[in-house]
Amino acid sequence: MPESDPAKKWFQCTSAERAAFEAGVKLGALYHQFVGAAVNAESVDSLERAMEASLRTQPFVESAEVRLDRKALRPGPRPYDESSLTGEMIDASVRIRYGESLVHGRLRYVPELGYPLMSFEVGPSGP
Amino acid sequence: MPESDPAKKWFQCTSAERAAFEAGVKLGALYHQFVGAAVNAESVDSLERAMEASLRTQPFVESAEVRLDRKALRPGPRPYDESSLTGEMIDASVRIRYGESLVHGRLRYVPELGYPLMSFEVGPSGP
Amino acid sequence: MPESDPAKKWFQCTSAERAAFEAGVKLGALYHQFVGAAVNAESVDSLERAMEASLRTQPFVESAEVRLDRKALRPGPRPYDESSLTGEMIDASVRIRYGESLVHGRLRYVPELGYPLMSFEVGPSGP
Amino acid sequence: MPESDPAKKWFQCTSAERAAFEAGVKLGALYHQFVGAAVNAESVDSLERAMEASLRTQPFVESAEVRLDRKALRPGPRPYDESSLTGEMIDASVRIRYGESLVHGRLRYVPELGYPLMSFEVGPSGP
Numbered sequence: 001m002p003e004s005d006p007a008k009k010w011f012q013c014t015s016a017e018r019a020a021f022e023a024g025v026k027l028g029a030l031y032h033q034f035v036g037a038a039v040n041a042e043s044v045d046s047l048e049r050a051m052e053a054s055l056r057t058q059p060f061v062e063s064a065e066v067r068l069d070r071k072a073l074r075p076g077p078r079p080y081d082e083s084s085l086t087g088e089m090i091d092a093s094v095r096i097r098y099g100e101s102l103v104h105g106r107l108r109y110v111p112e113l114g115y116p117l118m119s120f121e122v123g124p125s126g127p
Numbered sequence: 128m129p130e131s132d133p134a135k136k137w138f139q140c141t142s143a144e145r146a147a148f149e150a151g152v153k154l155g156a157l158y159h160q161f162v163g164a165a166v167n168a169e170s171v172d173s174l175e176r177a178m179e180a181s182l183r184t185q186p187f188v189e190s191a192e193v194r195l196d197r198k199a200l201r202p203g204p205r206p207y208d209e210s211s212l213t214g215e216m217i218d219a220s221v222r223i224r225y226g227e228s229l230v231h232g233r234l235r236y237v238p239e240l241g242y243p244l245m246s247f248e249v250g251p252s253g254p
Numbered sequence: 255m256p257e258s259d260p261a262k263k264w265f266q267c268t269s270a271e272r273a274a275f276e277a278g279v280k281l282g283a284l285y286h287q288f289v290g291a292a293v294n295a296e297s298v299d300s301l302e303r304a305m306e307a308s309l310r311t312q313p314f315v316e317s318a319e320v321r322l323d324r325k326a327l328r329p330g331p332r333p334y335d336e337s338s339l340t341g342e343m344i345d346a347s348v349r350i351r352y353g354e355s356l357v358h359g360r361l362r363y364v365p366e367l368g369y370p371l372m373s374f375e376v377g378p379s380g381p
Numbered sequence: 382m383p384e385s386d387p388a389k390k391w392f393q394c395t396s397a398e399r400a401a402f403e404a405g406v407k408l409g410a411l412y413h414q415f416v417g418a419a420v421n422a423e424s425v426d427s428l429e430r431a432m433e434a435s436l437r438t439q440p441f442v443e444s445a446e447v448r449l450d451r452k453a454l455r456p457g458p459r460p461y462d463e464s465s466l467t468g469e470m471i472d473a474s475v476r477i478r479y480g481e482s483l484v485h486g487r488l489r490y491v492p493e494l495g496y497p498l499m500s501f502e503v504g505p506s507g508p
Binding site for chain 4: 130131132133156160161163164165166167169170173174176177178179180181182183184185186187205206207208209
C-alpha cells in the first residue's frame with residue numbers, strides 16, 4: 001500500500017514528478033550529509049549501514065543500498081589509514097514509491113563525466 | 128538559452144520530471160550541508176549569502192534566495208549568542224530550468240506540519 | 255603502546271595539550287558531520303554505531319561511545335516519524351591517548367547551560 | 382579582556398590545554414561542516430567569508446582567516462564548473478584566546494604528509 005502523504009496539499013504535480021523530486025532530495029541529502037566523514041577499512045561497513053538506514057528513514061523510500069569503494073581507502077596501519085569520504089567513493093541506489101509511481105535514484109561516479117552523477121529512472125507504474 | 132546537459136544520456140524522462148529531480152537534489156543538499164553550522168547575529172548575513180551562492184553554483188539553477196530566521200538566534204553577548212543552524216530557521220527558494228521546464232523549489236518550516244517541508248511547483252513552460 | 259605520530263614535527267606543545275587538541279577535533283568533527291542526519295527509531299542504532307566507528311577511525315582514539323537520545327525521536331508511523339539529528343540528542347565520549355597523556359572528551363547536553371557542551375578531562379599519566 | 386566562560390566549572394585543566402581543545406573543536410567543526418559544499422569560481426569568495434564568519438561566531442575565537450585554493454576549482458563554463466569542497470582546498474587559521482593563553486590553530490594541506498593537517502601553536506602568554 002502506498003505510504004500516506006501528510007504534505008499532499010502542498011504539491012500540484014504528477015506522481016512521477018513527485019517521486020523524481022523525492023529521489024533528488026534523498027540523493028542530495030545523502031551526499032552532503034556524509035561526504036567528509038572519517039572512514040577506514042574497519043569503519044566502512046558501519047558507515048554503509050548507517051547511510052542505508054538514513055535513506056530508509058525518509059518518506060516514500062521503499063529500499064536503499066549503499067556501497068562504498070574500499071579500493072579508495074588509504075591502506076596502512078593506524079594512524080596512516082584514515083580517509084575522508086568523497087562523492088567518488090559512493091554508489092547508492094534508492095527506490096522511491098509515490099502513489100502509483102516508482103522511481104529508482106542512483107548516485108555513482110561516472111568515469112566518462114569525471115564526477116559523481118545523481119540520476120534516476122521512472123519505473124513501471126503499478127501497485 | 129537553456130543550459131547544456133553533459134549527462135543527458137543518463138536520463139529517460141520528461142523535462143518536468145528532470146527539473147523536479149534537480150530541485151530535490153538542491154534542497155536536500157542545502158539542508159544537509161548547512162544544518163549544524165555555527166551562526167549568530169553577526170554571521171547570519173554571510174551564511175545566507177554562501178548558501179545562495181552554493182545553490183547558484185549548481186547545474187540548472189536560474190536563481191536562488193535564502194532567508195534565515197533571525198528571531199531564532201540566541202540573543203546575548205558573546206559567548207552566549209552562538210546558535211546552530213536548524214532546518215526550521217531556513218526559508219529557501221530555488222528556480223530550476225531544464226529544457227523548456229521551469230520548477231520552483233522551496234524549503235521552509237510549515238507550522239501546520241510541524242517540520243521543514245521541501246516542496247516544488249511546476250511552472251509555465253516556455254523559453 | 256602509544257600510536258606513532260607522522261605529524262609530530264608540526265607541533266610544539268605538551269602531550270596533554272596535544273591530547274586536548276585532538277579531543278576537540280574529534281568532538282567538533284562528530285557534531286558537524288552528523289547533525290542534520292535523518293534518523294528514526296529503526297535507524298538510530300546504526301547511526302550510533304557509525305558515529306562510534308567514525309570516531310575510532312581517527313588518530314589517537316583509544317575508545318569511543320555514542321548514545322543518542324531515543325526520547326527525542328518523533329513517535330508515530332511512517333512517514334511521520336522522521337527526525338533530524340540535533341546536538342541536544344548526542345551523548346558522546348572519546349578517549350584520546352597521546353604519548354603518556356590521556357584525555358577523556360565528552361559531548362552532551364547540559365540543562366544548566368541550555369546547550370550541548372564539548373568538554374574534556376585530563377586523565378592520569380601512565381602507559 | 383578575556384571572554385567570560387559560562388562553562389568554566391566543567392573543566393579542570395590549564396588555560397593552554399583549554400585553548401588547545403577549543404582550537405581543535407573549531408578546526409574539526411570547520412572541516413566537517415563545509416567539506417562537500419558546492420563551489421565554483423563565482424561562489425568561492427562567499428564561501429570563504431561564511432567559513433570565517435562561522436569560526437568567529439564561536440566562543441574564544443579572536444580572529445579567523447580562511448583561504449580556499451582557486452586552482453583546485455574545475456575550470457569551464459556552467460554546468461561543467463561545479464566542484465565539491467575538499468579538505469585539501471582549505472587553508473584556515475584561527476586564533477583562540479582563553480584566559481591568558483593564546484593558541485593559533487591551523488588547517489592546511491601538507492604535501493609531505495599527503496593530507497590536510499590540523500595543528501596548533503601555543504603563543505606567548507599575556508593579556
